[in-house]
Amino acid sequence: MAATIAFIGLGNMGGPMARNLLKAGCKVQVFDINTEAARQLESDGAVAARSLKDAVAGADTVMTMLPAGQHVRQVYLGPKGRPEDGLFAMVSPGTFLIDSSTIDPATAKEVADHAADHQLEFVDAPVSGGVAGAEAGTLTFIVGGTDSAFRQAEAVLRHVGKNIFHAGPAGAGQMAKICNNLMLAVQMAGACEALNLGIENGLDPKVLSDIMLQSSGRNWVLELYNPCPGVLENAPASKGYQPGFMSKLMLKDLGLGMDAALLSQTAVPMGSLARNLYALHNAKGNELRDFSSLFELYQRQQ
Numbered sequence: 001m002a003a004t005i006a007f008i009g010l011g012n013m014g015g016p017m018a019r020n021l022l023k024a025g026c027k028v029q030v031f032d033i034n035t036e037a038a039r040q041l042e043s044d045g046a047v048a049a050r051s052l053k054d055a056v057a058g059a060d061t062v063m064t065m066l067p068a069g070q071h072v073r074q075v076y077l078g079p080k081g082r083p084e085d086g087l088f089a090m091v092s093p094g095t096f097l098i099d100s101s102t103i104d105p106a107t108a109k110e111v112a113d114h115a116a117d118h119q120l121e122f123v124d125a126p127v128s129g130g131v132a133g134a135e136a137g138t139l140t141f142i143v144g145g146t147d148s149a150f151r152q153a154e155a156v157l158r159h160v161g162k163n164i165f166h167a168g169p170a171g172a173g174q175m176a177k178i179c180n181n182l183m184l185a186v187q188m189a190g191a192c193e194a195l196n197l198g199i200e201n202g203l204d205p206k207v208l209s210d211i212m213l214q215s216s217g218r219n220w221v222l223e224l225y226n227p228c229p230g231v232l233e234n235a236p237a238s239k240g241y242q243p244g245f246m247s248k249l250m251l252k253d254l255g256l257g258m259d260a261a262l263l264s265q266t267a268v269p270m271g272s273l274a275r276n277l278y279a280l281h282n283a284k285g286n287e288l289r290d291f292s293s294l295f296e297l298y299q300r301q302q
């Protein structure tokens, strides 16, 4: 029998992930507080639920793809003082729970502990690969949880991802994802800086990008996500910086990196600078634009 999956949070990432589960033949029951997001998936064959409770009814797996830790806490544990409105009070025994949002490891561990109290299996399984990866079903999943939960997660996640890693126990998926995004932000800032320096000194950004792609400056940003408009046809930079991955989410992830650094007394000078660059950029009204719009912070005003 095909799996029945409840998918909660149908934004830039969740929408295409739910679509790929449908393509794989799963029955998918979707819910988002933005009812339009759920409605849009109906034509792909999803059942648009009116409430969280309706979405999880009869599901053997629940996947969540929410903005931040506070949303994950609210969905799983219910709003403050209302545990009856949380997922744990609604799902049937044996339901498998996967959270793919990027959140702080402490909240991921807390939700995992609550799951254990309810005799439920839960994994944190944040993703890398962006909207393009979500659409193509080529996401990288970084899973934190027990060995048995990881094996169970793999069976579902292979419908939406290509590489599925077991980072360690509960919360380890989030920690690895936070490290990855700190590096991504540093790479993005570096790419913006180098490309702008080249342009200011008479270089063509496309030619410069081609050169760096075959040289030691090569990285994921240059390859797939060039921040300079017109260099890569399909990158958000060439589409008015439509997200993609919103600048506010990158700032959130860098904040998670700073929290982890404080906790472990670890030096993160580049990550700290990148966090401040994004805080400045977002303060200028760029929160909802793609994170590659950081390029504009470097550009000379015309």
Ligand code: NAD
Binding pocket: 008, 009, 010, 011, 012, 013, 014, 031, 032, 033, 034, 037, 065, 066, 067, 068, 071, 074, 075, 100, 101, 102, 103, 127, 128, 129, 130, 131, 244, 245, 246, 249
């Ligand atoms: P998004 O803001 O586009 O989508 C989040 C969705 O969750 C929205 O549709 C929102 O209405 C819904 N939501 C919020 N609270 C809810 C609730 N209580 N119940 C039901 N739905 C609720 O964000 P996104 O870009 O899809 O990112 C989701 C997560 O994935 C974030 O944690 C982000 O950091 C991470 N992520 C994003 C990307 C990317 O490229 N966009 C890549 C990797 C990881």
